[in-house]
Amino acid sequence: MxxxxxxxxxxxxxxxxxxxxxxxxxxxxxxxxxxxxxxxxxxxxxxxxNRISLSKVLFYDEIVRRITNIPGVVMELGVQWGALTSLLYNLTSVREPYNFRRQIVGFDTFSGFPERSLSQAELDQGWKAHDLAGAADAKQLAERCLEAHQVFSGMSHMSRHEFVEGDVMETLPVWFDANPSATVALCVFDMDLGIPTREALKHVLARSQKGTVLVFDEYAHPRFPEEGMMVRQVIDTMKLQPMKSELLPYTSYIVL
Incomplete structure (x- = not known):
C-alpha cells in the first residue's frame, strides 16, 4: 500500500x-x-x-521573542525533517545566546502516523498509518543539521537539542518523568491528528506556566480538522483566545 x-x-x-x-x-x-x-x-x-517559507521564519521569530523571559524548554511535537527544529534552535541562539538551559526537544515517530493515533473520521478522510513519513534517515539528517548549527551558537560547547523517537502518547509522559524539573516555555503541536494532540496537550499543560506559548500548526486546517477540535475540548477558548497568525493561514497560538 x-x-x-x-x-x-x-x-x-x-x-x-x-x-x-x-x-x-x-x-x-x-x-x-x-x-x-x-x-x-x-x-x-x-x-x-519563497514567501511561504519566509512567512514561517517571521512567525516563529515573533513567537520566540514572546518566551525570552519565560523559563522552560521548547518542544516540537511532530518533527518530520527537523526544519522547524533547526529554526527554533537558531532563533533562540540569536534571541538569547547565553541561555544554555533553553533545550529544544523534538518528538516524532520518524515513520509517519501511528495506527492508533488515527480516528475513524481521519480514516474516512483517507489517512492511513505511516502517511506523511519522511525518509528512513530523516532523524539522522535532522541530528546532523542541529550538530552543525551548534558550532555557530554563542555557547557551542553546550548541547541544547534532543530528538525523542516514538509515539508521543508514550514518549512524552516518559520524558516528563525523566525530567521532573522541566517546564514548558513553548510547545509546537504539529502532529496533524486529533487524538495525539489531545493527549499530548494534557501532559504539556501540566508542565506549563503563565506565559507559556502553545502553537497549533493546523488549528484551522480543513484537511486536519480534528487538531483544532481536540484543542477546544481541552482548553476553554472563550477564556484563552487562540490568536491567528497574520502570516500563516491555518496556524494559531495561545498564550497561557
Whole structure:
C-alpha cells in the first residue's frame, strides 16, 4: 500500500510546483557557483526562500521573542525533517545566546502516523498509518543539521537539542518523568491528528506556566480538522483566545 506525502494528498497549483522546482534548480546552481562556504549558505538559502517559507521564519521569530523571559524548554511535537527544529534552535541562539538551559526537544515517530493515533473520521478522510513519513534517515539528517548549527551558537560547547523517537502518547509522559524539573516555555503541536494532540496537550499543560506559548500548526486546517477540535475540548477558548497568525493561514497560538 502506497503511503501518501503532503504533496500527493494536499495538492498545489501546477504553477507553484513548477516555480518550486525552478527555485530548487537555481539553489543547486548557486551552491555550485558561489566561491565561499558562508556565501553558499547565505546566497543559496535566501535567494530561493519563497514567501511561504519566509512567512514561517517571521512567525516563529515573533513567537520566540514572546518566551525570552519565560523559563522552560521548547518542544516540537511532530518533527518530520527537523526544519522547524533547526529554526527554533537558531532563533533562540540569536534571541538569547547565553541561555544554555533553553533545550529544544523534538518528538516524532520518524515513520509517519501511528495506527492508533488515527480516528475513524481521519480514516474516512483517507489517512492511513505511516502517511506523511519522511525518509528512513530523516532523524539522522535532522541530528546532523542541529550538530552543525551548534558550532555557530554563542555557547557551542553546550548541547541544547534532543530528538525523542516514538509515539508521543508514550514518549512524552516518559520524558516528563525523566525530567521532573522541566517546564514548558513553548510547545509546537504539529502532529496533524486529533487524538495525539489531545493527549499530548494534557501532559504539556501540566508542565506549563503563565506565559507559556502553545502553537497549533493546523488549528484551522480543513484537511486536519480534528487538531483544532481536540484543542477546544481541552482548553476553554472563550477564556484563552487562540490568536491567528497574520502570516500563516491555518496556524494559531495561545498564550497561557
Amino acid at each position: 502506497m503511503m501518501l506525502n503532503r504533496s500527493q494528498h494536499m495538492g498545489g497549483r501546477s504553477q507553484e510546483k513548477n516555480a518550486l522546482e525552478e527555485l530548487e534548480r537555481i539553489r543547486l546552481q548557486l551552491i555550485d557557483r558561489c566561491e565561499y562556504q558562508n556565501e553558499k549558505n547565505w546566497v543559496a538559502s535566501v535567494s530561493c526562500l
